[in-house]
Amino acid sequence: MAQEHTEQPGAGDGPARSSLIPGVKYALAVSSGKGGVGKSTVAVNLAVALRQSGAAVGLLDADIYGPNIPMMMGVTKPPEQRDGKIIPAENHGVKLISMGFFVPEETAVVWRGPMVHTAIQQFFRDVLWGDLDYLLIDLPPGTGDAQLTLTQLVPLRGAITVTTPQNVALYDVRKGIMMFQKVNVPLLGLIENMSHFVCGHCGEKTEIFSYGGGERAAQAMGIPFLGRIPIDPAIRTGGDSGLPIVVGHPDSPQSQAFLDIARKIREEVEEAKPTTAPPLESLLKKIKAPFGKG
Template sequence: MADEQAQGGPQAQGKETLIPGVKHVIAISSGKGGVGKSTVAANLACALALTGAKVGLLDADLYGPNIPMMMGSTTGPEQKDGKILPVENHGVKLISMAFLVPEEAPLVWRGPMVHQYLQAFFRDVLWGELDYLLIDLPPGTGDVQLSLSQMVPLAGAITVTTPQEVALYDVRKGMAMFQKVNVPLLGIVENMSHFVCGHCGERTEIFSYGGGERAAEKLGVPFLGRIPIDPAIRDGGDTGHPIVVADPASPQAAAFRDIAQKIIRALGGAGQAVPIENLLKKIKQPFSSN
């Protein structure tokens, strides 16, 4: 029975109609916690929105939902005709369990409850027409990952890692899980890749170097790019202004935009690269891409 579910058995039937207006569903995963997966998910969602694509971001990290804080969304969703209207910020439609439970409330759920709530985030949310729906998953391989593969057709999975070997070990296990449930692997993002001193310009490989690229080569999947450690990226997550929109001319923002373009090309999806001078004008105006 478990194998049947993992391969998309009876529970997966009809998943194509659960979110009919969404063209590409992309899972953002990590083998372990603490690698900056949610930061990458938030910035990639904003980077895709800046191409003119219609983008949604579903916070499926049900045990530690923090996408609303990272996206600067403090007001919860409204309802319309018995459905939930996602919150919109930075041109991205958002939904998260953080909108629905008290901030300090711990979530202690078993598998069936996880499946039920995740399904509600698809069935009961008015996502509308989207080119991309990014799903920020909890770390590891568990109930959320399996339920997701049963509910909706995933265009692919992106795994976020840091360069050191202990993180890469978990990456290999996580990507093997997606392969088992027949989800295409879009590639690996190496986060916290290096640190450049703001005073002397010296580059330091805090977590080693090139681990993500080596893992991608070994697994035969694309290496999507490196994101440096930088206080501005952390500050963007703390203040709700992802660096892609807070400082679009920075090298850090450019790294996220480059990864977004690789995703677009891999999926043959909507969105065009925007010259930086036009991007700066667009961000200064009210964002209305969706």
């Protein structure tokens, strides 16, 4: 298993040039402390939203055990190979790679840590990403081998954390935030997904998972709050059909939320320095108590 470390040279200091991804300007991690918060859905729509803003974008599915990015991006044809290298698949203007292209759909990936490390390394070393402004890396939930491998392999410009508003999700988000703090990865901010539901018939707003927990958590941890994404059946339909909502319904409030968050991310990355997490001891004191009742 990869060993934990506390320093990552160059993290947040500039473009993510490295021997593994020399053409990538900025590498960004999309993470969550727990599953079920819609992290991959957010990663897909943010990637397409960044592409629509004029950036060259790649999307790396680092969720080795549950690779669903190909389905959500509407890609069924596996990547091609050239001179021993892999050409990323592409759809909606975004280049992508995923373990889902290389294992049968019904086959479970049952690997120990070293095999996960090797697979993620190959996604950098053996894939011809070309010149990209952004490479979004969709991490699996938690703080395990994939996360540590990533921080050891490439210099990350920053991490984006996805949560839902209720305290049970925010409890696990704290662990993810502290993990990035330990490995010296700047925090671009926190996104509150499934923030609320607006009835399509009467317009009534229902806060299914409480409301405002993400913003309170961001304030408590001293990191930017990037925005709220409403829950809507069209987002789920887009993921199932391979047509992300920012493509299928670009004028919807949900799409506008993704586009606004993508704009904030570009501003954080290109115009300002991402927020570095406060010292671990200070962070533990701030988040020892719940973020507030919802």
